[in-house]
Amino acid sequence: MHKAALLQIKGECVNKSHQLIFARYRSQLDPDKQHLLLARVSSVMAKNLLALSFPGGQVLAVVGGALQHAAASPLDLPAVGDMVLAQWEADDKAVVVEVLPRRSILQRRSVGRQTVPQLIAANIDTVFVVTSFAGDFNLRRLERYVLAVLASHIQCVILVNKCDLVDDPVDMLSDFSAVLGRVPIHPTSAVSREGLDGIECHVNPGDTICFIGSSGVGKSSLLNALAGEELMETAPLRRELTKGRHTTTMRQMLYLPSGLTVIDTPGMREFAPWITDESCVDMAFEDIALAATRCRYDDCSHTVEPDCAVVQGVEDGEIYEERVEAYRELIEEIRELNQQRTLRGIAKQDHERRGRTRQHKKKKGYSSR
Ligand SMILES: Nc1nc2c(ncn2[C@@H]2O[C@H](COP(=O)(O)OP(=O)(O)OP(=O)(O)O)[C@@H](O)[C@H]2O)c(=O)[nH]1
Ligand SMILES: [Zn+2]
Numbered sequence: 001m002h003k004a005a006l007l008q009i010k011g012e013c014v015n016k017s018h019q020l021i022f023a024r025y026r027s028q029l030d031p032d033k034q035h036l037l038l039a040r041v042s043s044v045m046a047k048n049l050l051a052l053s054f055p056g057g058q059v060l061a062v063v064g065g066a067l068q069h070a071a072a073s074p075l076d077l078p079a080v081g082d083m084v085l086a087q088w089e090a091d092d093k094a095v096v097v098e099v100l101p102r103r104s105i106l107q108r109r110s111v112g113r114q115t116v117p118q119l120i121a122a123n124i125d126t127v128f129v130v131t132s133f134a135g136d137f138n139l140r141r142l143e144r145y146v147l148a149v150l151a152s153h154i155q156c157v158i159l160v161n162k163c164d165l166v167d168d169p170v171d172m173l174s175d176f177s178a179v180l181g182r183v184p185i186h187p188t189s190a191v192s193r194e195g196l197d198g199i200e201c202h203v204n205p206g207d208t209i210c211f212i213g214s215s216g217v218g219k220s221s222l223l224n225a226l227a228g229e230e231l232m233e234t235a236p237l238r239r240e241l242t243k244g245r246h247t248t249t250m251r252q253m254l255y256l257p258s259g260l261t262v263i264d265t266p267g268m269r270e271f272a273p274w275i276t277d278e279s280c281v282d283m284a285f286e287d288i289a290l291a292a293t294r295c296r297y298d299d300c301s302h303t304v305e306p307d308c309a310v311v312q313g314v315e316d317g318e319i320y321e322e323r324v325e326a327y328r329e330l331i332e333e334i335r336e337l338n339q340q341r342t343l344r345g346i347a348k349q350d351h352e353r354r355g356r357t358r359q360h361k362k363k364k365g366y367s368s369r
Pocket of ligand 1: 161162163164165188189190191192214215216217218219220221222265266267268
């Protein structure tokens with residue numbers, strides 16, 4: 001028994017739905033891998049340090065050298081929500097040797113290095129984009145979150161939390177539900193528990209859900225309200241509710257008694273979708289995409305062209321002008337990203353070619369130096 005590294009973390013996977021998932025994965029494993037520890041990454045604590053959970057325990061683990069070496073990009077390394085195989089080393093250390101195939105990945109454009117994607121979490125069924133009635137609501141920011149989720153082919157639901165602070169939340173949201181199209185939008189309150197059924201109606205036991213949104217909107221509070229106990233630390237109630245303060249510092253996965261698995265993420269100031277295909281933008285702008293099918297030109301930029309149905313839609317008050325601007329901005333960002341990636345690709349190829357030439361010259365016995 002590998003007791004040394006076992007962690008005591010709240011929210012162990014004791015529910016039948018969680019255990020069934022492990023049983024299903026185990027039944028699909030090759031016989032020569034049956035001796036390995038099948039676990040799920042519950043948090044990434046440092047670059048190569050993970051917390052893994054499995055029926056009956058949690059353990060700290062490191063990412064194996066071979067797995068690190070074989071990773072062509074950061075996307076190939078274990079992320080929160082990943083199902084992995086680990087082996088026990090002699091000193092009771094668990095070493096992750098394989099990431100099992102993923103059902104889905106939620107990614108965004110990396111903040112520091114804009115031309116690479118960053119993996120937020122894996123194997124998610126539904127992402128709840130959380131905003132609040134406490135001055136945080138920003139349609140432009142929401143569109144970006146929603147687009148990132150839809151482009152990852154994950155079901156998206158918007159929660160506008162802290163509805164206990166306003167008089168008529170449903171009425172306040174009616175305008176936006178038309179704008180955000182097919183993405184459901186629900187008012188919730190982690191304090192009064194109003195609207196929590198808006199979360200429950202989109203999930204099944206055994207599902208993995210994820211909360212994303214700015215700091216202070218109440219992601220951890222909603223998680224606690226769903227769990228019925230304090231699993232996550234939240235910011236203390238302050239007088240200026242509009243100012244969020246970071247409480248959650250890393251992505252963390254928790255098992256709820258209901259059978260749900262929830263990933264809480266720290267508030268993100270920026271959420272640029274990772275999209276390289278312009279047509280993906282239509283997923284979060286169905287109203288514009290639909291109108292665009294009636295434009296005279298297929299490659300209409302919806303600015304100066306004659307018979308542009310999008311411009312007409314704005315004039316008729318059917319489409320919000322700001323939304324068309326946001327749509328154009330996103331398309332522009334994708335074009336820039338692709339240009340930068342092409343340039344980087346060319347630079348990388350040049351670098352590799354120079355390296356090969358240098359090696360070739362060395363072999364032949366002559367050098368430019
Ligand atoms: N009035 C009201 N306050 C809430 C509600 N939900 C959360 N809060 C308060 O809002 C503050 C922030 O809540 P958190 O749950 O820590 O927010 P978070 O989104 O997890 O924040 P980060 O961890 O920084 O990303 C706390 O003071 C909560 O008590 C709500 O439904 N109504
Ligand atoms: Zn047009």
